[in-house]
Amino acid sequence: MSNPILVVGGGPAGLSAAHALASAGQKTILVDKADRLGGAPILSGYAKLVPSGEWARDAIGGMVERVSGKPDIEVFTDTRVTQFQGEPGAFAVTLSNGQRRTVGAGILCTGFTHFDSVNKPEWGFGTYPDVVTTTQVEQMISSGKGVRCPSDGRAPERVAILLCVGSRDRQIGREWCSKICCTVSSNLAMEIREALPKCSVYIYYMDIRTFGLYEDKYYWQSQEEFRVKYIKARIAEVTSDGKRLLVKGEDTLVKRPITIPFDMVVHAIGMDPNVDNPEIAAVFGVELERHGYLQRAATYRAMGGSSRPGVYVAGSALGPETIDDSIAQGQSAAMAALASLRPRALAG
């Protein structure tokens, strides 16, 4: 019997990888730095997921249950990996709780970090309480409290969602598209319109990237059924007249400056590389790509490879990723790790 496989990170990709490995009868060690499994959807309190519409606590919670209490899966929470040395088939692992293990391979499902909107001070986050992030709106919905202005608890009559906050912005060194924010924003816009029919929702965009099958289900539906309005403008600043927020920018289709009052402004925040990536790269001896995500090996021969043999990567550790694709990548990385340890069995 080969050594167990180490899965680092208990979000959608890690939960998927651990479950796949256990299903194949592979001993697995699942390590997460947080106090519980589930990753961003659970820890950040996401509401309904794209595209299933299931509540995150049910969908991802179910994935957590699936790996909990399984004899083949040893779970460590509140734990980090501090050392990872050796060769494929036998890596010596030291955990922050002092425990040591020998593992055959490692799968990094270390995820991302939400962009911190205070890094774009001109858009008012941290200055005005009614400027919030998509994550906060998710929490308002998932907590059952509803979408309310944090300043005084009133239901907003007009909401602006600003896209590309912390994405596609050379000024702050973020030259990537975070991929999911357009879809998440149109989904949230529909949820706001459904909960507060009198509330108008405007989305300020540069491009709309509701890719693939999200096009009609999110972008079109939000316009056609929920009357969400899309304004082509990158906002210059968010200020206040003392009563309401003022959104300033240029409407590039009318070619005129705009200063529009809003009750609430929502930043569609992007996905940054995990802030721990430099440490992860050092501990596991893997390289980062130029944006700061983990470097991926070419996928044509084996999925989920990193720059180091025996170390695999899946999910948003590799770059902005959807939950569904993270789950798929978790499985395929598990498959690649298994194949590396049992080449003959799989060669059949």
Added chain:
Amino acid sequence: MPIHEKHLIRPENLLRKDKLEVEGVDVSGDWSTFIQTRVITDYNESLQDEIAALPGGENIHRCWQCGSCTNACTVNAINPDFNPRYWIYLIRIGLESELVRDKDIIWQCVSCNKCTYACPRDVVPEAVVHATAHWLELKGYVPQKPSVIFDDAFSGQVFAKGKIEEGRLMRKFFARTGQKLAQPWLVAMVKGMVARLPVTLMMRLGLAGLIHPRTRGWSGKRDAINEYVAEQNAKHRRALGLNAQPTESRT
């Protein structure tokens, strides 16, 4: 050209001072007041709903501003200011004053429907442009256009009698549009008819002009049609925040 410039210097923003002296210097003449604020400060959220309430405007909210309609447009090829994509945007976000600036060209749509077949989202821009023209009339921004007056006279006669009498229709149309009946082309046509002496036809025409025949058993249908038309007109006017009945009679 900087992106704002074109729109900021407009004829209506030019200020003429026949005699203006500033600190002893004569600065009489035309002044561009482009430093006037041109900032959009609010959206009129009811404008889209008003257009959508009129026949043909129903799908305006689908537009994603790709410009296929304007690109396909027959009239735009001749007049670049004829831009359905732009009008739809103005309506969607509620910039009424911007829209009304183009009131004298919106009606020029020739209904070729190239836009209808180019539109990837089935907005039916041709119908939206007509709904917009209708909206401009109902709101009183423009007088009724001749084709609407003709339609009114035509359908009015059909509703009343169940049939059309061309001579009468023509007289009504010319009277209401302030044109004289003796149009050169009409005179030429009548002369041509007289020269060929189509006796039966002319007798029929003359007779119809005298007794205004109606379709048998029409009165029930007439009442139903008139009731429906009145209902629709009132509905459209209410959607635009107007009185259900127009103040001046449109007979």
